[in-house]
Structures are given as C-alpha cells and as structure tokens.
Amino acid sequence: METSMVDVIVDQHKRKTWALISILQDIQKQDGYLSQEVLRRISERMEIPLTRLYGVATFYKTLNLIPQGRHSITVCSGTACHVRGSKRIVNEIMSFLNVEPGGTTEDGEFTLNVVNCLGACAIGPVVVLDGKYHGKMTMPKVKDLLVKCRS
Amino acid sequence: MERLQSINDLDKLRESIIEKNKAFEKTITLCGGTGCRAYGSESLKNAFERELQENGLSNKVRLIFSGCHGFCEQGPIVLIKPEGIFYCKVSEDDIASVVSETLINGKIIDSLLYEDPVTGNKITYEKDIPFYKAQKRIIFSQNGSIDPAEIEDYIAIGGYQAFSKVLKGMSPEEVINEVKVSGLRGRGGGGFPTWQKWNSCRKAKDNVKYLICNCDEGDPGAYMDRSVLEGNPHLVLEGMLIGAYAIGAEDGYIYVRHEYPYAWENAEIAIKQAKELGLLGEDILGTGLNFDVDIARGGGAFVCGESTALVASLEGKAGEPRDKQHLHTVDSGLWDKPTNLNNVETWANIPIIINNGAEWYAQIGTLHSKGTKIFSLVGKVKNTGLVEVPMGITLKEIVYDIGGGTPDGSEIKAVQTGGPSGGCIPDRLLDIPVDFDELTKAGSMMGSGGMIVMDKKTCMVDIARYFVKFLEDESCGKCLPCREGLKRMDEILTDIVEGHGYAGSIDLLEELAFVMKDASLCGLGKTAPNSVLSTLEYFRDEYMAHVEQKRCPAGVCTALITYLINTDACTGCGACKRNCPYEAIVGERRKPHHIDFEKCKKCGICMDVCKFDAVEIM
Numbered sequence: 026m027e028t029s030m031v032d033v034i035v036d037q038h039k040r041k042t043w044a045l046i047s048i049l050q051d052i053q054k055q056d057g058y059l060s061q062e063v064l065r066r067i068s069e070r071m072e073i074p075l076t077r078l079y080g081v082a083t084f085y086k087t088l089n090l091i092p093q094g095r096h097s098i099t100v101c102s103g104t105a106c107h108v109r110g111s112k113r114i115v116n117e118i119m120s121f122l123n124v125e126p127g128g129t130t131e132d133g134e135f136t137l138n139v140v141n142c143l144g145a146c147a148i149g150p151v152v153v154l155d156g157k158y159h160g161k162m163t164m165p166k167v168k169d170l171l172v173k174c175r176s
Numbered sequence: 177m178e179r180l181q182s183i184n185d186l187d188k189l190r191e192s193i194i195e196k197n198k199a200f201e202k203t204i205t206l207c208g209g210t211g212c213r214a215y216g217s218e219s220l221k222n223a224f225e226r227e228l229q230e231n232g233l234s235n236k237v238r239l240i241f242s243g244c245h246g247f248c249e250q251g252p253i254v255l256i257k258p259e260g261i262f263y264c265k266v267s268e269d270d271i272a273s274v275v276s277e278t279l280i281n282g283k284i285i286d287s288l289l290y291e292d293p294v295t296g297n298k299i300t301y302e303k304d305i306p307f308y309k310a311q312k313r314i315i316f317s318q319n320g321s322i323d324p325a326e327i328e329d330y331i332a333i334g335g336y337q338a339f340s341k342v343l344k345g346m347s348p349e350e351v352i353n354e355v356k357v358s359g360l361r362g363r364g365g366g367g368f369p370t371w372q373k374w375n376s377c378r379k380a381k382d383n384v385k386y387l388i389c390n391c392d393e394g395d396p397g398a399y400m401d402r403s404v405l406e407g408n409p410h411l412v413l414e415g416m417l418i419g420a421y422a423i424g425a426e427d428g429y430i431y432v433r434h435e436y437p438y439a440w441e442n443a444e445i446a447i448k449q450a451k452e453l454g455l456l457g458e459d460i461l462g463t464g465l466n467f468d469v470d471i472a473r474g475g476g477a478f479v480c481g482e483s484t485a486l487v488a489s490l491e492g493k494a495g496e497p498r499d500k501q502h503l504h505t506v507d508s509g510l511w512d513k514p515t516n517l518n519n520v521e522t523w524a525n526i527p528i529i530i531n532n533g534a535e536w537y538a539q540i541g542t543l544h545s546k547g548t549k550i551f552s553l554v555g556k557v558k559n560t561g562l563v564e565v566p567m568g569i570t571l572k573e574i575v576y577d578i579g580g581g582t583p584d585g586s587e588i589k590a591v592q593t594g595g596p597s598g599g600c601i602p603d604r605l606l607d608i609p610v611d612f613d614e615l616t617k618a619g620s621m622m623g624s625g626g627m628i629v630m631d632k633k634t635c636m637v638d639i640a641r642y643f644v645k646f647l648e649d650e651s652c653g654k655c656l657p658c659r660e661g662l663k664r665m666d667e668i669l670t671d672i673v674e675g676h677g678y679a680g681s682i683d684l685l686e687e688l689a690f691v692m693k694d695a696s697l698c699g700l701g702k703t704a705p706n707s708v709l710s711t712l713e714y715f716r717d718e719y720m721a722h723v724e725q726k727r728c729p730a731g732v733c734t735a736l737i738t739y740l741i742n743t744d745a746c747t748g749c750g751a752c753k754r755n756c757p758y759e760a761i762v763g764e765r766r767k768p769h770h771i772d773f774e775k776c777k778k779c780g781i782c783m784d785v786c787k788f789d790a791v792e793i794m
Contacts, residue, residue, distance in 0.1 A: 084494035141394070160214045160215065165781070
C-alpha cells in the first residue's frame with residue numbers, strides 16, 4: 026500500500042491515540058494485513074515508537090502482520106456455538122481445505138480464523154464467509170458453502 | 177436538521193414529529209438485528225420497499241428497519257403495527273402477500289404466524305407469545321419502535337425527555353441520589369452500585385473527567401450490549417449525557433468491539449445526528465453544558481472488558497490491566513484523569529430511571545438487585561434469543577417458560593451464566609432467583625448476561641476446558657498466576673479429556689484453581705478458575721468417569737468415544753457412506769452399514785446426515 030494512503034487514514038482519525046486501533050484496522054482493510062513498511066509509516070505519523078506499535082499490533086486479535094487469503098472464513102467458537110458443535114465444523118474445514126486456524130490455503134484462496142464470539146449466539150454454530158453470516162451451520166452445509174465459493 | 181436552541185425547542189420538535197407520523201396508518205417493523213440479517217432480512221427490506229411503492233402505499237405505511245427484537249430463533253421477524261401482528265420466519269417470497277393480504281385486505285396469513293410448541297396453536301399477536309409474555313422489556317421494547325439510524329424516531333417515543341427533565345430541575349447531586357435510590361448496579365458483571373462510582377468520580381478533584389461506555393462485549397455466548405447499542409444507540413447516548421451532567425465530564429468514549437460493525441456504525445450515525453441537533457457538543461440546548469462522544473473500536477481482546485485494560489487500550493497501548501486496589505479509575509483513569517466507566521446496559525437504564533422515577537424502578541427486582549436484566553438465552557434451548565427479565569425471576573422460569581426447555585424435550589443438565597468468569601449451575605439449583613448475590617453464592621455470577629443452556633449431551637469437563645482454553649488465549653500475560661496457571665490447568669484438563677488423567681489430576685486442578693483465585697492481578701485471572709471450580713463442585717462424578725473409567729458420559733470427548741451404527745435402525749440408505757470423508761463406512765445398499773474403526777476419525781458427519789438416528793455414540 027502507498028504510504029500516502031496511510032497518511033490519509035491517519036489524518037481522517039486526526040492522529041488521535043485513542044483511535045489507534047481503528048486506524049490500524051482501517052489501514053489493514055486495504056491489503057488485509059499490516060506490512061513492516063506500513064507500520065513504520067504509522068509510527069512516524071502518529072509519533073508512536075515502532076516498538077510500542079508492534080506491541081499493539083501483535084496484542085490485538087483483529088490485526089494481522091501476514092498477508093491474508095482472498096476469501097476469509099471465520100468460525101465462531103463462542104460458548105453457544107461450542108455446545109452446538111462448532112469444533113466439528115472447524116475440523117471439517119481444516120481437513121477439507123487443508124489449512125490450520127490462522128493459516129491460509131496454499132493457493133491463497135482461503136484464510137481460516139477461529140474466533141471467540143461473534144455475538145450471533147442465537148443462530149449458532151455461526152460461520153462468516155467474507156463478512157456474510159451463516160447461521161445454524163452443519164458439516165454438509167459448510168462444505169456446500171466452500172464448494173460454491175471456490176467455483 | 178436545525179440545531180435546537182432550548183429545551184422548549186426539543187419539545188416542539190417532538191410534537192412536530194408525532195404530528196408528521198400521523199400520516200402513516202400502519203408501520204411495518206422489520207428486524208435488522210444480526211440474527212435476522214443472517215437469515216436475509218436485508219433482502220426483505222428491499223422487497224418491502226418495492227411492494228409498498230408498487231401498491232402506492234409508501235406514504236401510508238412506514239417501513240422501519242429496526243434493531244433486534246430478541247426472538248432470534250424465529251427470524252426474520254416482521255411486526256405490523258398498530259395491531260401488533262407478529263410474522264416469523266418470513267422469506268422474500270412472502271412479502272408480496274404480506275402487503276396485499278395483510279396490509280391492504282386486513283387478512284392474517286396463517287403460515288407466517290408463530291406456532292406455540294406446547295399447545296400447537298397459532299398466535300397472531302406479539303403480546304400473546306409466551307416468549308415475550310414472561311419478560312419485562314423496559315429497555316428492549318423500544319427496539320421495535322425505532323429505526324436506529326433516525327434520531328426522530330427516538331425523540332418521538334419520548335427520547336431525550338429524561339435529559340430535559342434533569343436539565344429543567346435536578347442538580348447533579350439529585351441525579352446521583354436518584355440513581356442511588358433506584359438501586360441500579362453495574363450490568364457489566366461486577367454489580368458495583370452505579371451511584372457510588374458516579375459519586376466518587378464527581379468528587380474527584382480535577383477539572384477534566386471522562387466517561388466511557390464499555391461495549392467490548394467479549395463474553396462468548398453473549399450479545400445483549402451489541403443489540404442495545406445497535407438497536408437503540410440514542411438511549412445509551414442519553415444515559416451518558418445525564419451521567420456527564422451529574423459527574424461533570426465533557427468528553428466520553430464508546431469502546432465497541434470491532435466485530436460488531438452495525439453497533440459502531442449505528443452509534444456513529446447517532447452521535448452525528450445528536451451533534452447536528454445540538455444534543456451533543458458545545459452549549460447543549462442553550463444550557464451551557466458541553467459534552468462530546470467519540471467511538472473507539474476494540475481490537476478483539478477479551479481482557480479489554482476490564483476497566484483498566486480498556487483504559488490502556490484507549491491510550492493507544494496493549495490492553496494490559498493494572499492493580500486497582502490502590503488506585504481506582506474514578507480517581508485516575510484515562511490519561512490519569514478521573515474516569516467513570518459503565519457498561520452499555522447500565523447507561524441504557526439511566527433515562528428509564530429518570531423518566532419513571534427511582535421508586536418505580538426500585539419496585540422491580542429483589543432487595544439488593546433492582547430493575548431488569550437482559551440475558552442472551554442460547555445453547556441447547558428451544559427459544560434462543562435475547563430476553564429481558566425482572567431481577568428475582570428464577571432461572572427455571574427463564575429456561576422453561578421463556579426458553580421452552582431443550583429442543584428435543586430432554587432434561588436440562590446445567591445453565592452457565594457469567595461467561596468465562598462465571599460457573600455452571602446444575603438443574604437441581606435452577607430455582608434460585610436471578611440476583612447478583614444469589615448467583616455468586618451458587619458459584620457463578622451475573623456477569624454481563626450470557627446464559628447458556630446445557631443438556632445431557634454437553635460434557636462438563638469439556639466445558640471447563642473450553643473456558644480455560646479461552647482464557648489461556650485471552651490472558652494478557654502480565655501476571656504469572658494467570659499466565660502460567662491457565663496453561664497448566666489446560667494441560668491437566670486436556671489429559672483428562674484425552675483419557676490420560678490420573679488419580680491426583682483432580683486434586684491438583686483444584687489446588688491450582690485456588691492459587692489463581694488468590695494471586696492473580698485482575699478480575700480475569702481471579703475469576704478464571706470459576707468454571708473449573710463450579711463444575712468440580714456439581715459434576716465431580718463426570719470428572720471421575722473420565723479419569724477412572726476413561727469414559728465421557730456425555731459422549732463428547734472424541735478420545736473416549738466410539739461411533740457405532742445400530743443395525744436395527746439402519747435402513748442402508750447410504751447417506752453416511754457417501755458423506756464420510758474417510759471412507760470408513762461399509763455396507764451394501766438397503767442393508768445395514770458398519771463403521772470401520774481403523775479408518776474412523778470420529779468426525780461425526782455420519783451422525784449428522786443420518787435421518788434414522790441409527791448412528792450412536794458409545
């Protein structure tokens with residue numbers, strides 16, 4: 026990403042430190058992750074030491090320091106989803122796509138994330154594919170979803 | 177929108193909105209909560225707009241795309257007012273007939289009505305549905321009357337009236353006293369008396385003070401705060417405005433989870449509209465009062481629900497908590513200034529208390545727990561969703577009368593409240609009332625309002641391990657008892673669920689739990705062992721079965737179970753064989769099938785796809 030784009034986003038948030046996480050998230054939205062170059066630029070613009078910025082970027086789960094796949098699959102493992110069998114859904118996706126949670130498939134198509142709770146507990150187990158929520162997932166349903174997405 | 181110059185202007189605006197809305201003969205409220213959106217309610221919105229346009233009804237019928245109605249199980253939900261007709265599981269194909277039959281011809285569409293699972297009767301009106309009947313929805317009922325992106329809707333139902341009441345004739349001390357008399361206790365989990373926090377922050381000697389609204393709802397299995405902020409952001413803002421007046425703060429922040437996009441988007445819109453009207457910003461309603469609110473998004477760290485960690489996060493740092501014993505946030509919080517932090521639901525209660533009076537509010541509930549509480553009723557329960565109940569109601573009433581029991585009618589084994597910091601309450605104790613102190617006595621806690629129902633197919637050891645793993649992942653790592661203690665607990669529990677538990681495992685686990693409770697720095701570590709301790713107290717026999725007999729009675733822990741096909745029930749349809757990813761099922765068509773144990777990876781797909789319940793767990 027162009028560093029000028031970083032500047033635009035930082036300025037949109039008026040370089041406020043309380044908005045740091047929002048700034049990092051908005052910048053990350055462009056490429057799906059925060060590169061070293063981008064972090065250096067933010068550090069300069071925000072006047073935050075790079076070490077502290079790195080500490081923040083690695084502390085919060087929504088921030089990535091490595092490139093992501095074209096499609097994002099997020100499986101909720103909140104308690105409500107857990108008691109309704111989300112673990113099996115995760116296993117199914119892992120074996121179907123040959124990918125570990127937090128990882129990206131070799132072809133760069135899918136990144137699988139397992140998160141703690143998406144706050145859609147009534148319709149669990151929940152799978153979010155590219156931002157769209159899919160409720161009451163079963164293993165056959167999740168497979169269909171992935172096959173459709175691939176084609 | 178024109179800026180309001182006085183309290184009088186606000187009253188006039190309200191009257192004009194009410195007058196304008198009289199042109200609408202009917203209102204369709206389409207639920208746009210996260211659950212209903214997942215079921216496609218956004219496409220329903222477009223369909224309604226189209227149909228109303230084509231039938232020339234756009235000026236007569238108002239369409240509101242509202243926040244959550246609570247009965248997520250039945251989504252997408254459509255409510256037609258003034259009658260209060262409740263349609264559930266509505267699809268895009270139904271919209272044309274809802275408009276032509278119900279709106280134009282006044283006919284009820286039977287197939288869209290809710291069917292009472294007990295009596296089998298179809299129910300026409302929302303007020304008659306058992307799920308809603310047993311609730312007391314003083315906060316949540318507003319969601320169904322407003323479009324969260326329209327400040328006018330909120331004003332029309334009496335929004336910002338509590339704030340004007342305060343401005344018209346209450347001193348800050350009187351406001352704090354009103355909150356004191358109401359008996360309101362913090363809804364974020366701890367249950368600390370709200371007025372005490374406010375009072376300490378007001379008395380703190382500093383010219384600059386901050387307010388924070390905590391919507392970093394991290395408890396897995398809970399989404400009440402999300403739905404309140406998403407569906408009624410002005411209610412929260414009004415609560416904060418009243419707090420700002422009482423405490424003497426000029427800046428506020430709403431800290432919202434990044435995972436809740438509609439919540440922060442709606443809150444951003446609400447702030448913008450309130451600023452345009454002069455209800456936020458400088459010289460509010462010409463009274464000289466200044467108060468501004470900004471939205472800060474969370475980064476996905478559970479520990480940031482803890483006040484000092486949240487403050488660190490707002491300061492642009494990693495969200496690590498600090499010791500609160502000697503320095504409270506009300507004295508030294510954000511940027512070392514006095515800071516008052518309350519949870520979304522606590523703020524939402526404030527305008528309701530001011531409008532109705534503290535005495536009225538204090539009538540609801542028990543001696544030490546007043547008002548209502550919103551719970552996220554989820555897990556193995558028929559009617560999942562958000563329920564708002566008066567304090568003092570029993571857990572049994574919630575899970576059976578409102579929740580309808582388990583989906584298959586089997587017995588409830590336990591109810592988990594309080595999120596990862598809470599505990600599991602067994603069925604024999606379900607008569608205890610919803611009350612801060614009673615739940616704590618039972619080894620759990622009120623928490624922010626997650627209520628997860630568990631049946632006999634839920635393994636309590638697995639649940640304890642689930643919460644320990646969750647917290648291990650979320651521990652910030654600052655203090656050793658929490659960081660290391662959780663790791664070791666996870667190891668012991670993993671051994672137990674994998675069949676490697678030994679005689680001393682349970683005692684060691686218990687000892688470790690007590691050390692963590694005593695020695696951890698913040699609330700996360702101090703309460704982390706609760707799930708282990710409560711399951712050990714009430715379900716010790718399940719632990720023993722895992723350790724001594726290497727058996728998982730609930731049939732969950734894969735290392736200790738085997739899948740079998742009941743040859744009497746198997747029809748030989750072949751569904752399991754086709755779907756097994758490991759080719760572990762053998763058998764000829766129309767003849768009973770068998771599982772090859774060598775190949776079986778215990779994924780459970782066969783059980784999911786079998787329509788004859790022929791796959792069993794041993």
